[in-house]
Amino acid sequence: MVAPVLQKAVREVLKSLSPGSTMVAADLGCSSGPNTLLVISEVMSTIGAYVQETADDSRAMEVQFFLNDLPGNDFNLVFRSLEPQLRSSLFAAEEEKAVPAPCYITGLPGSMYTRIFPCQSVHLFDSSHCLIWRSKVPEDELVSGGRMVLTFAGRKRGEMPMHGGVARVWELLSEALRHLVQEGRIEKKKLRSFNMPYYAPSLDEVTQLIKHNDLFDLEDIKLFESIWDAHDDSDGDVVIDCSSSAESIAKIIRAGIEPLIVNHFGKDILDELFMVYVSILAKDLEKGKAMCPVIVVMLKKSKH
Amino acid sequence: MVAPVLQKAVREVLKSLSPGSTMVAADLGCSSGPNTLLVISEVMSTIGAYVQETADDSRAMEVQFFLNDLPGNDFNLVFRSLEPQLRSSLFAAEEEKAVPAPCYITGLPGSMYTRIFPCQSVHLFDSSHCLIWRSKVPEDELVSGGRMVLTFAGRKRGEMPMHGGVARVWELLSEALRHLVQEGRIEKKKLRSFNMPYYAPSLDEVTQLIKHNDLFDLEDIKLFESIWDAHDDSDGDVVIDCSSSAESIAKIIRAGIEPLIVNHFGKDILDELFMVYVSILAKDLEKGKAMCPVIVVMLKKSKH
Incomplete structure (x- = not known):
């Protein structure tokens, strides 16, 4: 796409x-x-x-x-x-x-x-x-x-900022973090002060921002749905192997945010956190595939 | 310089x-x-x-x-x-x-x-x-x-191609190779077919080549003497610690030609060859420091 x-x-x-x-x-x-x-x-x-x-x-x-x-x-x-x-x-x-x-x-x-x-x-x-x-x-x-x-x-038209495909995987990660708080592995106030600098905008929001900014002409913008687990090329909405799919999604998420986690919670909890995350994710995938709305834009630098 | x-x-x-x-x-x-x-x-x-x-x-x-x-x-x-x-x-x-x-x-x-x-x-x-x-x-x-x-x-004015500061270190390396032939570690005909693609030109040769080539104007050319063992900053011509000086020169030579040696003789003889080389070099350094004539040229691309 x-x-x-x-x-x-x-x-x-x-x-x-x-x-x-x-x-x-x-x-x-x-x-x-x-x-x-x-x-x-x-x-x-x-x-x-x-x-x-x-x-x-x-x-x-x-x-x-x-x-x-x-x-x-x-x-x-x-x-x-x-x-x-x-x-x-x-x-x-x-x-x-x-x-x-x-x-x-x-x-x-x-x-x-x-x-x-x-x-x-x-x-x-x-x-x-x-x-x-x-x-x-x-x-x-x-x-x-x-x-x-x-x-x-990004997020689909009509979805609230904290809903949809991207929010789902983050929500499950925060569930894993809360689990570690319950286990006494993470302090409650540590979790409360953790902030994920992440925002999935809608097509309209992106379009308006670019128009408002005035430095670029928007030549193309599309939103499409991408599957989080890129190894899963099966048809339909049912996840065939939930735990292997969960492992592969967790790897993507970990690659992206490991430094943030380490910086805030220390690296001791890393493996444990992602083990818990995989099991929560695997259970959630029984409901169906995890999809992520992706936005691609093509901009042209204005001639002024 | x-x-x-x-x-x-x-x-x-x-x-x-x-x-x-x-x-x-x-x-x-x-x-x-x-x-x-x-x-x-x-x-x-x-x-x-x-x-x-x-x-x-x-x-x-x-x-x-x-x-x-x-x-x-x-x-x-x-x-x-x-x-x-x-x-x-x-x-x-x-x-x-x-x-x-x-x-x-x-x-x-x-x-x-x-x-x-x-x-x-x-x-x-x-x-x-x-x-x-x-x-x-x-x-x-x-x-x-x-x-x-x-x-x-390069080589100094009046020196023959196979004489002078550069030739000295190569000559000692060929001595080390001959030693390994005597020890039966290298076949005689292997050594005979080994060719070092190395030539140290004089200032005159470089100058003529550049003039003949016609693509570049020669804006500056200098020859100076550089000491092979860059760690030796003592005055005079006497080497104070011949074996450590030999080790440091051998490292430079090895860094430059290891792939050639491996390609022709195989990598099994590498360590042995350079051990023999260090000892031959150390003995030779008793005669005085090993110097290398270095040429630096500054060329300008002709405007045609």
Whole structure:
């Protein structure tokens, strides 16, 4: 559901570039797992298709791609997966019809809370489920007319802020925390002072914010339902293996908020908390699959 | 001895930039040791001094710095040393008189045998003792008028190719290899087919090559004598602790050629070879310190 929006953004950028120029793209919060290179792969195959359609060789261009994450990210792992023999499999599809453009991949360590690029140096930003941690959009770094594709959890029209697919998994986590309070493993007042800096906006809220902000034109916005457990590709609403599904959802949640938990409650309770969480989640999944409404927006930096 | 040449190159680049632009610099073969960030530090303090001298605030600029090495390099280590608290100590000198320009540091994995930058995107290349592995100068990647500072081992005027400071350490390594042949650890014909792809040119040879090549103007060239054992800062020509000096030189040599040795002789003989090498080297150091003639050149990409 995100891919068509990203493809559209790449095409818009390509149209705006003068022949022979370099397209600069960046993935904010790239992490170091099997999905890290998906965005590059998507961008490159879109360029391939575009070049073929337009049959315009004079547009021979190059792509400089920045993979950004915190300095503690395992960039070594990412870079090793770029070694020639592996790289060719990444670009296998393009290899067949000749690589559409040379792609130079770099690693950019740094917090998105700070400036990480020179002024007006990037044509395309992509950020998937990471923007919740960013307080400031990277508008200075984007060229005028450049595109941003942002993907984040949202809530469906008519749902209250603390209801719906995202709220459900957080509600169950707070249940697990309350359980640890009852067991005397967490102090009651510790729990009371814990605040999850998380808000799942609706399409309308996002649309209004962007219009109000005036820095970007909203070119596309979509909400779709994504299943929390990405390993579950069964049809229907029934979860076939609740405990394995619970384990896989708990991993996603833990990857996202472990630092917050450790910072507030200490790391001693981590394993216990997530064990309790998995069992509460597994029981809840008997009611049906856990879905998360996801919003994807495509923004264009206004020319003023 | 390299620093003044690098400073001069940075100044030339700064002069050529239009106000408010971004300077793109790259260190080819940055490795991941304590020296990795020295080049960035030198570039940034030169910019600081330049900005102060010219007192030209309209030149407010940014620096994008690419650290390049093979994908197997420990970039995680490098990136962690860039975390805010450490970074500020790196730029301590500039911190006092305010940082001269925002510096965005990225990691660029890739072999220098391939293209690693978009066309005409770099203003300054620096490469210290790594260019011996490169078959092709990165002329395409350099902007017209851009600068390259290259540092590599050379030989003094009047010395024969296989004599002098560089040849001495290789000659002793070949002695160690011959010792292993005598011990039956290496086959005689294996040694005979081993070829060290290493050549220490003289100033005249380098100068002629550059003039003949016609892609670059030679703006500066110097030869100086550097001591192989960088830990030895004693005066005079006598080595005070021959075995510790031999150990430290052997480490440098091993870091440089271990892959070649492993590739040709297998890795089983590695430790033994370097143990023998250290003892031969220690004995040889009784004659006096091992010095290496080093050449540093500053090139400007011709405008045609």
